[in-house]
Amino acid sequence: MSAVLVAENLRRTLPGVVPVTLIDDASLVIDRGEFVAIMGPSGSGKSSLLYLLGLLDVPTSGRIELDGEDTTAFDENRLADVRLRKLGFVFQFHFLLAEFTVLDNMLLPMLRLGRLDPQAAAERAHGLLALLGMDGHSHKRPGQLSGGQRQRVAIARALANDPLVILADEPTGNLDSHSAANVQKILRTLVDEHGKTVITVTHDAAFAGRADRLIGIVDGRIDPHWVPPTLAPVGIQATPKSQ
Amino acid sequence: MMPLALRIAVTHILARKRQTLVSLSGIVLGTAFFIAVSALMRGSEQDFIRRLIDNSAHITVSDDFRSAGLQPAAERWPEAVVAIRGVKPQREVRGIRNYREKLRYVESLPDLRVAPVLTGSVVLTFAGRVQGMTLSGVIPATIADVTTIEEKIVAGSLDALAANPNGIVVGQGLIGKFRLAMGRNLAVATSEGAVRTLKIVGIFRTGNAAYDETQGYVLLKRAQTLLDRPNRVNRFIIQLDDPYRAREVARQIEQRIGYKSVSWIEASEDIMSLLLVRNIIMYTVVIAILLVAAFGIYNTISTIVMEKTRDIAILKSMGFHARDIRNIFVAEGVIVGLCGSLGGALAGLGLMHVLGRISIRVPDMPGDLTHLPLDRSLDQFMLAFAFAMIATIVASFLPARKGARVHPVTILRGAT
Numbered sequence: 220m221s222a223v224l225v226a227e228n229l230r231r232t233l234p235g236v237v238p239v240t241l242i243d244d245a246s247l248v249i250d251r252g253e254f255v256a257i258m259g260p261s262g263s264g265k266s267s268l269l270y271l272l273g274l275l276d277v278p279t280s281g282r283i284e285l286d287g288e289d290t291t292a293f294d295e296n297r298l299a300d301v302r303l304r305k306l307g308f309v310f311q312f313h314f315l316l317a318e319f320t321v322l323d324n325m326l327l328p329m330l331r332l333g334r335l336d337p338q339a340a341a342e343r344a345h346g347l348l349a350l351l352g353m354d355g356h357s358h359k360r361p362g363q364l365s366g367g368q369r370q371r372v373a374i375a376r377a378l379a380n381d382p383l384v385i386l387a388d389e390p391t392g393n394l395d396s397h398s399a400a401n402v403q404k405i406l407r408t409l410v411d412e413h414g415k416t417v418i419t420v421t422h423d424a425a426f427a428g429r430a431d432r433l434i435g436i437v438d439g440r441i442d443p444h445w446v447p448p449t450l451a452p453v454g455i456q457a458t459p460k461s462q
Numbered sequence: 463m464m465p466l467a468l469r470i471a472v473t474h475i476l477a478r479k480r481q482t483l484v485s486l487s488g489i490v491l492g493t494a495f496f497i498a499v500s501a502l503m504r505g506s507e508q509d510f511i512r513r514l515i516d517n518s519a520h521i522t523v524s525d526d527f528r529s530a531g532l533q534p535a536a537e538r539w540p541e542a543v544v545a546i547r548g549v550k551p552q553r554e555v556r557g558i559r560n561y562r563e564k565l566r567y568v569e570s571l572p573d574l575r576v577a578p579v580l581t582g583s584v585v586l587t588f589a590g591r592v593q594g595m596t597l598s599g600v601i602p603a604t605i606a607d608v609t610t611i612e613e614k615i616v617a618g619s620l621d622a623l624a625a626n627p628n629g630i631v632v633g634q635g636l637i638g639k640f641r642l643a644m645g646r647n648l649a650v651a652t653s654e655g656a657v658r659t660l661k662i663v664g665i666f667r668t669g670n671a672a673y674d675e676t677q678g679y680v681l682l683k684r685a686q687t688l689l690d691r692p693n694r695v696n697r698f699i700i701q702l703d704d705p706y707r708a709r710e711v712a713r714q715i716e717q718r719i720g721y722k723s724v725s726w727i728e729a730s731e732d733i734m735s736l737l738l739v740r741n742i743i744m745y746t747v748v749i750a751i752l753l754v755a756a757f758g759i760y761n762t763i764s765t766i767v768m769e770k771t772r773d774i775a776i777l778k779s780m781g782f783h784a785r786d787i788r789n790i791f792v793a794e795g796v797i798v799g800l801c802g803s804l805g806g807a808l809a810g811l812g813l814m815h816v817l818g819r820i821s822i823r824v825p826d827m828p829g830d831l832t833h834l835p836l837d838r839s840l841d842q843f844m845l846a847f848a849f850a851m852i853a854t855i856v857a858s859f860l861p862a863r864k865g866a867r868v869h870p871v872t873i874l875r876g877a878t
């Protein structure tokens with residue numbers, strides 16, 4: 220399997236009188252079609268790492284290569300273009316645009332990219348919504364949907380431009396257990412049946428258990444020996460990639 | 463298919479109808495007032511200037527010089543003369559010297575009409591009452607060409623004056639004050655003491671009370687004998703076909719004949735600068751109204767930007783550029799500004815219509831209704847539109863730029 224995302228010696232420091240180091244010397248390689256879970260204590264830097272890997276934040280030092288492209292020297296607009304074409308995001312909060320219908324929310328990234336004409340984009344949107352069991356709701360507003368339904372629309376939107384990598388930050392954090400299980404299943408399916416790469420941050424050990432690999436973060440550093448507390452007794456071992 | 467930014471902008475606006483309506487009505491009112499006030503001010507200014515042009519001589523050549531001539535001693539020894547004491551003005555009969563020759567020159571100029579006038583002060587006595595009067599000696603045929611006096615005559619005529627060397631035309635104010643009537647005689651005394659009896663052959667009424675009480679017209683010849691200035695006039699009154707050439711023609715005449723020639727523009731400089739001040743005040747006020755309206759737009763767009771930081775964050779994380787985000791909010795301002803200024807132009811037209819229907823009864827002029835003078839020219843619509851658009855674009859650009867700078871990570875962190 221080929222690497223889709225390579226991070227080398229990432230460091231992210233917030234400047235200030237007392238500089239805060241969010242991520243310290245993180246290196247990792249993520250392969251195409253891999254399902255990776257990032258875990259760690261609260262405040263350890265999971266989201267910060269995800270923002271760096273998702274090219275939303277720029278590392279203070281270090282290098283990120285996405286799909287063979289070194290993004291180090293990219294300016295804000297080029298990073299945005301890479302995100303548009305190759306990345307999809309799902310957050311704990313759904314972040315759907317409240318005044319737009321489900322369908323229009325789906326269309327925004329597609330029309331921005333402009334690869335498809337409006338007709339084809341709408342067809343694709345309907346297809347993705349159907350994949351997530353949401354096609355019947357395409358003309359509703361986000362406010363008319365349940366939390367689980369909104370999150371499924373958010374996943375569909377993340378898939379709109381057929382991204383290489385989907386980055387999710389606690390996508391089930393706000394959901395009831397039934398909806399959470401559903402979202403987890405969907406992400407797993409995306410990897411297994413659609414060849415997507417998924418990187419997700421989660422507090423949920425059961426969710427992490429569905430992943431191919433678990434990356435532990437403690438105090439901004441990747442900790443190969445970190446074991447999620449609830450998994451340890453059951454005997455499932457985290458498999459951090461050795462450097 | 464609308465551009466994406468525009469589509470998002472329209473959706474934002476439609477989702478905030480009340481707020482949008484408030485800032486919209488600000489622009490509508492601002493533009494409408496701009497147009498209506500401008501129409502009124504410009505209309506009254508044009509009306510005023512037209513009256514000024516109609517009722518005053520375009521150029522008056524008088525028996526004055528702009529600068530006093532040099533004393534003979536100063537002319538003889540220009541280097542040596544330091545000061546001359548006890549200079550007495552020359553006691554000459556005032557008036558334009560050799561006026562016939564100078565009149566011929568002015569008459570030779572194209573596109574103008576000229577009338578020679580001799581003006582002087584006399585004293586009227588009637589039934590024991592005495593009053594000063596400014597007497598103008600005129601040639602009826604030429605004075606009718608350069609003043610509106612003929613239109614203002616309410617009884618008798620200038621022709622009657624031409625036919626009667628002892629006739630006089632006076633104002634209605636004097637008639638009322640002295641209880642006179644057509645055909646009655648008036649005793650006119652000059653400062654030299656000569657007294658002559660003149661017969662009233664015409665009555666005029668200009669509406670200017672002072673003028674109607676103190677002015678009188680006689681034949682030029684009669685004035686010359688009365689005032690003891692044979693073969694002299696002290697004024698040329700000139701009307702031009704194009705009143706705006708007055709300054710230039712006046713300069714030309716003055717250069718040629720030497721006597722002071724004053725155009726109406728020069729004569730009304732104080733009024734002109736008053737009009738300028740009035741315009742400055744007006745435009746300051748209407749622009750202030752538009753600025754307040756622009757603050758309304760600024761406020762609206764700022765609020766939307768603030769409410770939409772999450773949307774901005776997600777759009778940017780999806781791959782929208784800062785410029786795309788800015789365009790969304792600028793488009794919102796432009797939509798409001800465009801609708802507002804178009805609506806304002808319509809409302810301005812409506813206001814003009816209402817103002818145009820107001821009629822004013824001028825006191826002392828029974829049956830004479832005047833309408834507010836309005837300037838309906840297109841350029842003030844353009845001006846109001848341009849101001850409104852510039853104001854709204856600036857007002858929306860500032861918050862839009864702020865919105866475009868929102869960093870998605872800051873918002874994402876805050877939201878989770």
Ligand SMILES: Nc1ncnc2c1ncn2[C@@H]1O[C@H](COP(=O)(O)OP(=O)(O)OP(=O)(O)O)[C@@H](O)[C@H]1O
Nearest residue numbers: 233239241259260261262263264265266267268875
């Ligand atoms: N703007 C900031 N200024 C100072 N410290 C910050 C700032 N943003 C984040 N941090 C700190 O950086 C650390 C990492 O934050 P991050 O959000 O990545 O943690 P996390 O592992 O995602 O936590 P959680 O599980 O609660 O989501 C935290 O200790 C946080 O307090």
Ligand SMILES: [Mg+2]
Nearest residue numbers: 265266267878
């Ligand atoms: Mg987090």
